[in-house]
Amino acid sequence: GAGVSQTPSNKVTEKGKYVELRCDPISGHTALYWYRQSLGQGPEFLIYFQGTGAADDSGLPNDRFFAVRPEGSVSTLKIQRTERGDSAVYLCASSLTSGGYHTQYFGPGTRLTVL
Amino acid sequence: EDQVTQSPEALRLQEGESSSLNCSYTVSGLRGLFWYRQDPGKGPEFLFTLYSAGEEKEKERLKATLTKKESFLHITAPKPEDSATYLCALTNFGNEKLTFGTGTRLTIIP
Numbered sequence: 310g311a312g313v314s315q316t317p318s319n320k321v322t323e324k325g326k327y328v329e330l331r332c333d334p335i336s337g338h339t340a341l342y343w344y345r346q347s348l349g350q351g352p353e354f355l356i357y358f359q360g361t362g363a364a365d366d367s368g369l370p371n372d373r374f375f376a377v378r379p380e381g382s383v384s385t386l387k388i389q390r391t392e393r394g395d396s397a398v399y400l401c402a403s404s405l406t407s408g409g410y411h412t413q414y415f416g417p418g419t420r421l422t423v424l
Numbered sequence: 425e426d427q428v429t430q431s432p433e434a435l436r437l438q439e440g441e442s443s444s445l446n447c448s449y450t451v452s453g454l455r456g457l458f459w460y461r462q463d464p465g466k467g468p469e470f471l472f473t474l475y476s477a478g479e480e481k482e483k484e485r486l487k488a489t490l491t492k493k494e495s496f497l498h499i500t501a502p503k504p505e506d507s508a509t510y511l512c513a514l515t516n517f518g519n520e521k522l523t524f525g526t527g528t529r530l531t532i533i534p
Contacts, residue, residue: 351524409455409515415467
């Protein structure tokens with residue numbers, strides 16, 4: 310079946326602009342995660358949804374970052390007033406359910422470049 | 425705080441030359457230890473999950489093992505298509521997130 314999809318694959322924006330990154334999880338997966346990966350580093354956790362609610366947003370770096378999942382499927386990561394330091398690959402993952410035992414399957418990522 | 429350290433940072437092997445990648449960790453209570461493969465420009469691809477010390481899993485030329493302090497990814501007679509970055513990650517009993525190491529960049533030379 311289809312894996313996790315993310316759009317756009319690449320996004321170039323100017324400092325101060327607003328961006329939205331979209332994630333479409335594997336059908337039937339109730340848990341959804343966002344991570345951020347900088348060059349040469351492993352992915353770092355941002356936020357996790359179980360269903361429609363954000364169950365853990367402790368990884369969001371500041372209040373410019375926000376994510377929603379209104380119908381428990383597609384999620385959007387929103388970044389306001391972008392800064393050059395926000396440049397990274399944003400990865401989305403989904404798992405069948407929560408619990409930490411279940412495999413998280415990753416999408417291809419969105420490469421965000423802030424000029 | 426959970427910590428994952430991978431070594432070496434980079435490894436170059438001749439085709440057919442077996443070796444091991446190391447993942448050492450500290451965690452309050454290990455729920456799962458995960459290995460992923462990541463090709464340039466792509467998202468991590470799941471390989472294995474290990475849950476308890478002594479557990480081993482195999483897939484083709486790869487075998488993952490787990491102790492109470494570290495995990496190894498053994499690669500036997502590698503081929504050029506095994507070239508990738510291998511990431512180790514864990515979950516603990518307190519939350520759902522994966523904590524990743526920085527990865528080992530493996531290059532297999534024909």
